[in-house]
Amino acid sequence: SPSDPDLVERARAAKEKLGDKVFVLGHHYQRDEVIQFADVTGDSFKLARDAAARPEAEYIVFCGVHFMAESADILTSDDQKVVLPDLAAGCSMADMATAEQVAECWDVLTEAGVAEQVVPVSYMNSSADIKAFTGKHGGTICTSSNAKRALDWAFEQGEKVLFLPDQHLGRNTAVRDMGMSLDDCVVYNPHKPNGGLTADELRAAKMILWRGHCSVHGRFSLDSVDDVRARIPGVNVLVHPECKHEVVAAADYVGSTEYIIKTLEAAPAGSKWAIGTELNLVRRLANRFAPEGKEIVFLDKTVCFCSTMNRIDLPHLVWALESLAEGNLVNRIEVDPETEAFAKLALERMLALP
Numbered sequence: 493s494p495s496d497p498d499l500v501e502r503a504r505a506a507k508e509k510l511g512d513k514v515f516v517l518g519h520h521y522q523r524d525e526v527i528q529f530a531d532v533t534g535d536s537f538k539l540a541r542d543a544a545a546r547p548e549a550e551y552i553v554f555c556g557v558h559f560m561a562e563s564a565d566i567l568t569s570d571d572q573k574v575v576l577p578d579l580a581a582g583c584s585m586a587d588m589a590t591a592e593q594v595a596e597c598w599d600v601l602t603e604a605g606v607a608e609q610v611v612p613v614s615y616m617n618s619s620a621d622i623k624a625f626t627g628k629h630g631g632t633i634c635t636s637s638n639a640k641r642a643l644d645w646a647f648e649q650g651e652k653v654l655f656l657p658d659q660h661l662g663r664n665t666a667v668r669d670m671g672m673s674l675d676d677c678v679v680y681n682p683h684k685p686n687g688g689l690t691a692d693e694l695r696a697a698k699m700i701l702w703r704g705h706c707s708v709h710g711r712f713s714l715d716s717v718d719d720v721r722a723r724i725p726g727v728n729v730l731v732h733p734e735c736k737h738e739v740v741a742a743a744d745y746v747g748s749t750e751y752i753i754k755t756l757e758a759a760p761a762g763s764k765w766a767i768g769t770e771l772n773l774v775r776r777l778a779n780r781f782a783p784e785g786k787e788i789v790f791l792d793k794t795v796c797f798c799s800t801m802n803r804i805d806l807p808h809l810v811w812a813l814e815s816l817a818e819g820n821l822v823n824r825i826e827v828d829p830e831t832e833a834f835a836k837l838a839l840e841r842m843l844a845l846p
């Protein structure tokens with residue numbers, strides 16, 4: 493929907509008043525009305541790096557979800573303040589792994605006698621508590637754009653990986669990029685005693701996948717891939733690795749949001765694409781590349797926007813910017829120092845991956 497011109501003007505004025513004091517980051521899944529005010533856009537890996545690259549900005553306004561704002565706080569200096577325009581912008585996947593559940597899982601692994609061989613690898617899409625757990629136990633963070641490199645590193649440190657919270661990214665990376673088999677993977681269900689696994693199953697597994705998923709990407713189906721291939725002959729199917737394994741296995745190309753954009757930039761005129769990722773991004777790409785003769789469609793008509801990404805809308809952004817311009821620090825995201833120290837260790841291991 494087109495932005496309210498009054499709100500556009502207010503956002504522009506507040507941003508101008510703040511000048512270099514504010515730096516606005518926008519994840520690719522944000523609405524157009526918000527993205528137009530982002531100083532940089534990116535996937536979660538790029539934004540984590542960009543947040544750390546602006547030490548002179550007093551305020552980092554993060555247009556994305558809560559775990560991204562936490563990561564930005566961890567990676568920036570203590571006097572920089574990270575602001576999330578709507579505190580209700582969480583992530584259902586990140587909520588699928590709580591600190592208590594993960595501590596319990598570690599006890600289960602310890603009791604099965606495998607904990608010493610396990611290196612945790614946590615997806616960026618997790619709370620600061622989970623990142624701290626990961627750092628404490630010698631593990632690293634990964635994003636969808638460096639998951640293979642993170643797993644390569646982890647398997648140099650130990651024999652097994654506990655991958656959390658996205659079972660699909662973990663499985664897809666292990667099987668598609670690392671040559672493991674589906675049988676090398678087991679799923680730990682935090683809602684079942686011992687994760688629903690026997691000690692023998694834990695001993696035999698190489699990848700212990702946390703039973704979490706993305707409520708958006710998890711909904712693309714194999715049927716949607718078959719349907720689009722029948723409807724659009726010659727279509728290239730390009731999906732995010734948070735999709736289910738069967739969808740990824742049936743796709744032509746798989747990668748993070750940044751990879752999806754680069755692939756479409758490089759695509760020849762006349763090519764046809766069906767994209768399995770968040771709808772705001774797919775619509776923006778379809779509009780951007782239509783004049784170049786690239787036909788881009790959304791992979792599945794029944795999948796919706798990410799509802800929590802969409803919570804950041806222009807009214808919330810205007811409110812946050814105007815508050816900051818008037819000297820009121822609102823919606824600050826601040827990770828406590830102890831959690832921050834361990835989470836930072838895990839994030840820095842990721843940033844140092846080859």
Ligand code: 13P
Nearest residue numbers: 535536537635636748749
């Ligand atoms: P990337 O930004 O790493 O592609 O992750 C997608 C996502 O779901 C972010 O919430």
Ligand code: SF4
Nearest residue numbers: 583584585706708798
């Ligand atoms: Fe979380 Fe999925 Fe939304 Fe990303 S797209 S914020 S993983 S629910």
